[in-house]
Amino acid sequence: xxxxxxxxxxxxxxxxxxxxxxxxxxxxxxxxxxxxxxxxxxxxxxxxxxxxxxxxxxxxxxxxxxxxxxxxxxxxxxxxxxxxxxxxxxxxxxxxxxxxxxxxxxxxxxxxxxxxxxxxxxxxxxxxxxxxxxxxxxxxxxxxxxxxxxxxxxxxxxxxxxxxxxxxxxxxxxxxxxxxxxxxxxxxxxxxxx
Ligand code: AMP
Numbered sequence: 089x090x091x092x093x094x095x096x097x098x099x100x101x102x103x104x105x106x107x108x109x110x111x112x113x114x115x116x117x118x119x120x121x122x123x124x125x126x127x128x129x130x131x132x133x134x135x136x137x138x139x140x141x142x143x144x145x146x147x148x149x150x151x152x153x154x155x156x157x158x159x160x161x162x163x164x165x166x167x168x169x170x171x172x173x174x175x176x177x178x179x180x181x182x183x184x185x186x187x188x189x190x191x192x193x194x195x196x197x198x199x200x201x202x203x204x205x206x207x208x209x210x211x212x213x214x215x216x217x218x219x220x221x222x223x224x225x226x227x228x229x230x231x232x233x234x235x236x237x238x239x240x241x242x243x244x245x246x247x248x249x250x251x252x253x254x255x256x257x258x259x260x261x262x263x264x265x266x267x268x269x270x271x272x273x274x275x276x277x278x279x280x281x282x
Pocket of ligand 1: 121122123125142143147148149150154175176182
């Protein structure tokens, strides 16, 4: 079915993994702004050059760079019937920007999913991932900074979407399948089913 969705949750909550699983079931593309930035950094593009210094410090890339990239990606054919945005919007300004992008096409969001996880669990997960993948933004001070920035700028978005009646929550701690089942049940309460 078509579904236009946003997934929120702190870094390390398992958003990327769960996003891929949900998208496979729903037949929509998972669009991760972090992945797009990392691919551009790896490819040495102009976009990557503009984003890298912010990513390496655990700070948000400026909206002028990020919004244009998202607008471009949402205009691609595979996103016409739905998408799951992971990592965007991250600030209230980006919420309004996304509203405008969708409204311009006569569209709106169907559901916003918040994955919750204990702060210490996510720090330990991120340190484990740093050891495995060697991401340049996965050192402990940068991880702590990313969590701080998330708490300050992005966590409040859950309340904003809750006021709009769009928010559902699922606990992200547990076995992969168990978490996916929890998420699918939460989405079903908003009429989003596979
Ligand atoms: P992520 O993989 O979603 O944790 O993103 C990794 C990094 O990419 C973030 O720490 C930011 O530097 C940058 N980034 C990703 N999405 C956004 C966004 N919506 N706005 C600003 N910066 C972003």
